Amino acid sequence: MQQEGVVQEMNDILTKKKEKRRVNIRKYTMVIALVAIWVLFSFLDKSGTFLTPRNLSNLFRQMAVTAVLAMGMFMILVDLHIDLSLGSLVGLTGGVAALLMYKVGLNPFLAVILTLLLGAVLGAITGSWVNAGVPAFIASLGGMLAYRGAIMGLTRGESIPVSQASFRFLGTAYLPKSIGLVLGVIACIVIILSTFKKRKDRIKFGFKVKPLAMELIYLAVYVISIMLFVLVMNSYKGIPVPIMIVLALALVLNFVTTKTRFGRQVFAIGGNKEAAKLSGINIKRRTLQIFIISGLMASVAGILLTARLGTATTDAGNGFELDAVASCVIGGTSLLGGEGTVLGAVLGALVMASIDNGMSILNTEAYWQLIVKGIILVVAVFVDIYTKKKSK
Known part of the structure; x- marks a missing residue:
């Protein structure tokens, strides 16, 4: 029995070393891929625009929305769920923030607070449906349709302008x-x-x-x-102020997911739900909390998007949830649950934004941008599943 225990302990140590090595390889591969993308676009861009300080500044401002949304999606994916409503929630919360200032006349600070509360409440509603037994795919799909319909009804199909300097500061300063x-x-x-x-x-x-x-x-x-x-x-x-907001949120969420009991339990649930349940983890409570966090992140993304554009539109956030999933997977978050990092999701968002920005500078047709992002997503998922199977 003692010998079997020693063998099991050695196997556990080797498994942890393999997992750590795989995470490190992914992290460095992602950085190398980002550098390669920047070098490629700077070579293809004959105007020399891509690596100029002005374009890089715009690139970081543009990636802020996707990065914040990716952090929320990261929490969902680690717990082995998915939230298809996040893109529509970006549009809804951004529109509500604009309406509160433009129609109701609230000051920007109060409008932002109420918008954040709305995002958290809607995230809690989705989490409650999931806890009630509705698959996350269906619960969030229903939310996606409902939120898109809500913003269309609230705005009557019109764009809502935002002119308050203190609010625009969040997205443009x-x-x-x-x-x-x-x-x-x-x-x-x-x-x-x-x-x-x-x-x-x-x-x-x-x-x-x-x-x-x-x-x-x-x-x-x-x-x-x-x-x-x-x-x-x-x-x-x-x-740019938006990238500072992204870095602040990333540091907070990274601490929460790596240094707290909550974070350890979330990864445990995603890694092995049955084992987590047997160890006494309240899975329903953690699931609800995760969806609240993702809803909150979506509302932050909605605020940043509206503040940067200076207007709220009915199609704002359309398809953003797919960019968020792609950013997470590219950044090393496993669709099989229990693996990934917040900083990896942010870096994945930077990769996605770099591709969008570079192809726009090259005047690439919009459909090619979607095709390239789709291929990247499929390849990233394939690599994730392949490496997982190989390590077993």
Whole structure:
């Protein structure tokens, strides 16, 4: 019995090492793919527009909506569900925010708060249907149709303009260059200190650590990347406010999913629902909470979209849920549940936005953009399923 226990323990260790290696390979492959996409478009773009600070700034502002929505979809996919209503919810919440300011006359702050509450409530309704036994696919499909109909009814098919400067600030403003530089330096210091603290703790408790030279190389890459991003953005108008909102939400959700009991239970449910139930996890409560978070993220995305465009339309958010799914899968989130990272979903959104932006600069027909994104999604899902089967 003791020998069997040792063998099982060794198998568990090897399995964890394989999973960690697979996650690392995915992470680096995604970064390499992003760099390759940027190099390809910069080569094909004879005007030299793609890698200019102005276009990169626009690229980051455009990817903010997809990135926020991808973070909400990430929570759903990890729990082995799907939410097809998120795109329509973006349109509905963005339209409601515009109506509250344009028709009702509310100040932007109160309009934003009420819009966020609406997103959370509608997410809770979808989660309640799922907990009642309705498949998430059907519950969210019903929501998608209902929300699209609701925004058409509320707006009467008309575009709703938004002119309040404080609201437009969320989607169009830039941080002062000095503040962006200070934040970049602070981020570098935090990364350096946290890396060495983690290294010190691992050595203290006898865990294996990377060679110091390798650790320093990683740190140098992170620091150079952060400062390069700040300097490039500052060479235009500064860091866009939407991307700062994305980074703030990503850091919060990354902490929640990796450092809290809630996050561990969500991944446990997605990895093995029966085992999670037997271990005492309240699955229905976690499912409801996950859908509330996704609804909240959709309302944030709706606010950012309306603030950037300066108007709310009936077709806003149309098809965004598919971009969110593609971003998550490209970023390493498994459709089989229990695997993925928030930061990976954000990076996947950047890949999707880069493809859209690059093909637009090349004046590619719109149908080709859809075809390319569809192919990328299918290939990403195939790679996910193939690697999962191979690791078993």
